[in-house]
Amino acid sequence: xxxxxxxxxxxxxAIKFYGLSxxxxxxxxxxxxxxxxxxxxxxxxxxxxxYYHYWLDFDWVRRLYIWSEELLLPGDLLHxxxxxxxxxxxxxxxxxxGYDQLIVLGAGFDHLSYHFTQxxxxxxxxxxPKMAALKRHFLSNCYPGQPHPDIITSHLPADDLKTxxxxxxxxxxxxxxxxxAEGFFDYLAPETVSRCLQxxxxxxxxxxxxxxxxxxxxxxxxxxRWVFKSSVKLVNEQLQFDRSIDSYKHLLSETEFxxxxxxxxxxxxxxxxxxxxxxxxxxxxxxxxxxxxxxx
Ligand SMILES: C[S@@+](CC[C@H](N)C(=O)[O-])C[C@H]1O[C@@H](n2cnc3c(N)ncnc32)[C@H](O)[C@@H]1O
Numbered sequence: 578x579x580x581x582x583x584x585x586x587x588x589x590x591a592i593k594f595y596g597l598s599x600x601x602x603x604x605x606x607x608x609x610x611x612x613x614x615x616x617x618x619x620x621x622x623x624x625x626x627x628y629y630h631y632w633l634d635f636d637w638v639r640r641l642y643i644w645s646e647e648l649l650l651p652g653d654l655l656h657x658x659x660x661x662x663x664x665x666x667x668x669x670x671x672x673x674x675g676y677d678q679l680i681v682l683g684a685g686f687d688h689l690s691y692h693f694t695q696x697x698x699x700x701x702x703x704x705x706p707k708m709a710a711l712k713r714h715f716l717s718n719c720y721p722g723q724p725h726p727d728i729i730t731s732h733l734p735a736d737d738l739k740t741x742x743x744x745x746x747x748x749x750x751x752x753x754x755x756x757x758a759e760g761f762f763d764y765l766a767p768e769t770v771s772r773c774l775q776x777x778x779x780x781x782x783x784x785x786x787x788x789x790x791x792x793x794x795x796x797x798x799x800x801x802r803w804v805f806k807s808s809v810k811l812v813n814e815q816l817q818f819d820r821s822i823d824s825y826k827h828l829l830s831e832t833e834f835x836x837x838x839x840x841x842x843x844x845x846x847x848x849x850x851x852x853x854x855x856x857x858x859x860x861x862x863x864x865x866x867x868x869x870x871x872x873x
Pocket of ligand 1: 586759760
């Protein structure tokens with residue numbers, strides 16, 4: 578992805594969340610403030626992306642959108658709501674255990690750091706320059722007077738994560754830190770992912786917790802794998818971290834991260850269906866995990 582482009586994949590994560598959050602049965606999963614965040618966000622996107630705010634308010638448009646999405650890549654829509662639901666609950670659990678610094682890598686238009694900033698947690702977001710500028714603009718326009726996360730410009734691999742951590746006056750290596758990589762590593766080359774993980778381990782002294790998503794594209798039937806890759810390519814982005822879950826687990830263990838929770842698509846589908854009674858399912862090959870740096 579180029580440094581000066583708006584990430585359409587990030588925009589569509591937010592648009593899909595917004596669309597599903599218009600449907601009553603998904604609303605109990607999130608506080609009203611989260612639903613409002615995405616509503617304000619979609620309205621503030623550059624045209625034509627912001628037109629989704631108007632159209633997705635109509636039931637018939639949502640039905641058509643869901644039908645076409647499910648035809649092309651079944652499970653893609655629900656996996657968005659599911660990952661935000663899982664990640665927010667996992668982060669909350671860590672905060673309750675005393676983690677008090679949150680860093681979101683490739684944050685895009687995500688609400689998480691804004692949400693935890695309102696709960697007194699020190700939050701930092703990293704993203705490419707254009708995205709960081711859009712997010713800052715959105716927060717200052719739509720949430721003036723509220724505390725905001727620090728938004729740090731970083732374009733990998735040209736920039737160096739460890740240097741950026743240490744150059745920032747408020748990122749404290751000795752605090753219990755949560756690192757979130759939601760839909761982020763997929764867009765980096767394997768060696769860049771490995772370097773990120775090593776640098777997290779080297780910089781934070783107090784066993785950082787990593788919450789990460791993973792797409793094991795090898796678990797998708799070939800047509801859906803092609804749809805996934807092509808839709809990302811179409812918006813000038815590229816899936817580069819095409820690894821099986823075992824290969825990602827191996828990389829985590831090489832960089833001394835130990836997995837304590839691993840949720841797969843089947844488990845996530847079952848859990849979210851119990852709460853929402855939806856008949857949608859979650860994309861095959863999708864995982865959310867929690868890993869901690871192993872103790873010395
Ligand atoms: C699919 S979006 C996910 C956004 C957000 N984490 C979410 O799940 O809602 C990927 C994000 O990674 C960022 N990104 C992609 N490649 C990057 C790179 N090489 N350096 C920095 N950020 C990058 C994009 O700008 C975008 O915000």
